Amino acid sequence: MARKWLGDGVLIAALTVGGLVGSSYQTGAFAREAQQAQAGGTIALAQLPPEAVRTLNSIAAGGPYPYEKDGVVFGNRERLLPSHRRGYYHEYTVPTPHARDRGARRIVCGGPLRRTDNCYYSDDHYASFNRIID
CATH class of the missing domain: 3.10.450.30 (Microbial ribonucleases)
Structure with missing residues (x-):
């Protein structure tokens, strides 16, 4: 499975979500929220x-x-x-x-x-x- 780590905070959240819902974090709402947070600073x-x-x-x-x-x-x-x-x-x-x-x-x-x-x-x-x- 290909993974794109967006930062330390996102990595931890991605692993948590990934453990609960498999690999869907890459294409679901979590990924969009994580990516938007990256441009929010x-x-x-x-x-x-x-x-x-x-x-x-x-x-x-x-x-x-x-x-x-x-x-x-x-x-x-x-x-x-x-x-x-x-x-x-x-x-x-x-x-x-x-x-x-x-x-x-x-x-x-x-x-x-x-x-x-x-x-x-x-x-x-x-x-x-x-x-x-x-």
């Missing part, structure tokens, strides 16, 4: 790593972006962010110091390009998101 702009602040400034300016995939449509396949039509969300890389690749940190923004008032930060490659607030 917030992070203040002042709490972001400096690389994320620079990425937000680049988004607001319309670039330049250091990675070819910056600005591409984010599909929200995991459904961790609020549901919107395809093309609403775009993803951007937050550089990780000393990483040899793009790393795991991303900012995903919803709405028109260059808009930064509806952005989410992920430091675990889309496993969880926190909405960026001022």
Whole structure:
């Protein structure tokens, strides 16, 4: 059975629910509630790593972006962010110091390009998101 762990708190709950109702936690109401909880947190702009602040400034300016995939449509396949039509969300890389690749940190923004008032930060490659607030 394939399992996707969404965080320590969810792991414990998933094991408890999984023990009671088998593997249905992956597709049932529990999974939807757990996933929605992952996008429900917030992070203040002042709490972001400096690389994320620079990425937000680049988004607001319309670039330049250091990675070819910056600005591409984010599909929200995991459904961790609020549901919107395809093309609403775009993803951007937050550089990780000393990483040899793009790393795991991303900012995903919803709405028109260059808009930064509806952005989410992920430091675990889309496993969880926190909405960026001022």
